[in-house]
Amino acid sequence: MKATYKDVKADILSKITKGEWPTGSLIPNEVDLAETYGCARSTVNRAMRELADDGLIERRRKAGTRVRMTPIRQARFDIPVVRAEIEEKGAAYRYSLADRAIVSAPDWLRARLNLSEQGEVLHLLCMHYADGDPYQHEDRWINIAALPQARDEDFVQTGPNEWLVATIPFSDVEISFSAGLADEKLAEYFACAVGDPVFTIERSTWWEGQAVTFVRLTYRPGHRLTTRY
Amino acid sequence: MKATYKDVKADILSKITKGEWPTGSLIPNEVDLAETYGCARSTVNRAMRELADDGLIERRRKAGTRVRMTPIRQARFDIPVVRAEIEEKGAAYRYSLADRAIVSAPDWLRARLNLSEQGEVLHLLCMHYADGDPYQHEDRWINIAALPQARDEDFVQTGPNEWLVATIPFSDVEISFSAGLADEKLAEYFACAVGDPVFTIERSTWWEGQAVTFVRLTYRPGHRLTTRY
DNA sequence: CAGTGGTCTAGACCACTGA
DNA sequence: CAGTGGTCTAGACCACTGT
Numbered sequence A, B: 001m002k003a004t005y006k007d008v009k010a011d012i013l014s015k016i017t018k019g020e021w022p023t024g025s026l027i028p029n030e031v032d033l034a035e036t037y038g039c040a041r042s043t044v045n046r047a048m049r050e051l052a053d054d055g056l057i058e059r060r061r062k063a064g065t066r067v068r069m070t071p072i073r074q075a076r077f078d079i080p081v082v083r084a085e086i087e088e089k090g091a092a093y094r095y096s097l098a099d100r101a102i103v104s105a106p107d108w109l110r111a112r113l114n115l116s117e118q119g120e121v122l123h124l125l126c127m128h129y130a131d132g133d134p135y136q137h138e139d140r141w142i143n144i145a146a147l148p149q150a151r152d153e154d155f156v157q158t159g160p161n162e163w164l165v166a167t168i169p170f171s172d173v174e175i176s177f178s179a180g181l182a183d184e185k186l187a188e189y190f191a192c193a194v195g196d197p198v199f200t201i202e203r204s205t206w207w208e209g210q211a212v213t214f215v216r217l218t219y220r221p222g223h224r225l226t227t228r229y
Numbered sequence C: 001c002a003g004t005g006g007t008c009t010a011g012a013c014c015a016c017t018g019a
Numbered sequence D: 001c002a003g004t005g006g007t008c009t010a011g012a013c014c015a016c017t018g019t
Helices: A005-017 A030-037 A041-053 A082-088 A107-113 A148-152 A160-167 A184-190 B005-017 B030-037 B041-053 B082-088 B107-113 B148-152 B160-167 B184-190
Strands: A057-060 A064-067 A074-078 A093-104 A120-130 A133-143 A172-181 A197-207 A210-219 A225-228 B057-060 B064-067 B074-078 B093-104 B120-130 B133-143 B172-181 B197-207 B210-219 B225-228
Touching: A005 A030, A005 A041, A030 A041, A041 A057, A074 A225, A082 A093, A082 A120, A082 A133, A107 A197, A107 A210, A133 A160, A133 A184, A148 A160, A160 A210, A172 B172, A197 B197, B005 B030, B005 B041, B030 B041, B041 B057, B074 B225, B082 B093, B082 B120, B082 B133, B082 B160, B107 B197, B107 B210, B133 B160, B133 B184, B160 B210
Parallel strands: none
Antiparallel strands: A057 A064, A074 B074, A093 A120, A120 A133, A133 A210, A172 A197, A172 B197, A172 B225, A197 A210, A197 B172, A225 B172, B057 B064, B093 B120, B120 B133, B133 B210, B172 B197, B197 B210
């Protein structure tokens, strides 16, 4: 009969959705709620904390808890490895390396990653296929100063993405989504028309303050990134 | 000197990032860790729970806790109201209604929102400007059966987005990102070229199982959605 | 200053699941 | 069956911050 934190969370949520506690209004404090639900304050606290994490309510000491004016809801996207993304759809995954070269970092990349003057980078062009159809084009740059082991990898069997997640366990990431156009080369890779709109993800990765890699992932025309909340 | 859950979380995290606990390895159980850090088990539990929420570790009863093989990291995007998005950049916000009409729902919309046969919808075309420059085009459809009050709103001063978040406190949302091309009309709105790539967000909203609204938000060419994690 | 949330504790019981 | 995480409790002290 005692309420669990999930019960409490669900009940508060329903009070908000049904308008019983309108946006901007003050919610009873934890002690009162604990008595209402017949549970310990920690239980209420956990429920409220999760609701606050979800962006539904706003909590301030002494001021109390309020329903957010504009529910600043957050969309969460899983950023999976391409292989997993494709195999999850039940399609067969195939990887192919199109080009591999060690060059000195171009200016735009140095700016983007905050690289110091001189520096070699490993530049890779890869394709990922789902059931034989082109799925994603990967334009990858790896900072050799940060990851000298990359020099000895040929990336013929395994894509750089999988190698990287296995090599660097954790890192700081900046990710950005945008829309672009298929140029001639991309059109060839995707067997699509030049000028087709393509969805693009760019990701910069640092590890312990040092730039590790930059990648531009271009999806085949028509790709969508979808989520619910 | 006692460790807080943040201390514990940070320490575990560093052990993972530094490779001391490699991916796939088993982490000591909560009781042992509590002793190590000189704190209560609940404290360790909270640290571990948050790490699991963040997708860094995987926990199973009896089996214990492991470092995830592929850190299934999640990107979280705030989905703000356009006005807030623009004003946060320090730009002046201006809204303008381009068209307003009540029509019977087109087939594609009925399919998209799971609408029943007959049904009128309010169709709005709006523009949002930042410092006078076109910023976002809003193609909005509102289900009048679900929101009869919409019929009496003229949406001349206030955009439908702000009206909706004030009217419906909370809802189920499906959101999807994609890349598109500017057609002739959009090119006029944005003063850009036909065929320019545009970033598009589509959002369907339900409330208590009933379809409320569908919107296609198109950003001016060059727009990026960026986040860190 | 006083009210509210933030966190910790020591202990307990339960739920799941691998061996 | 036994080990591990999941959750709850009753109480405590603290940190912040509005009045």
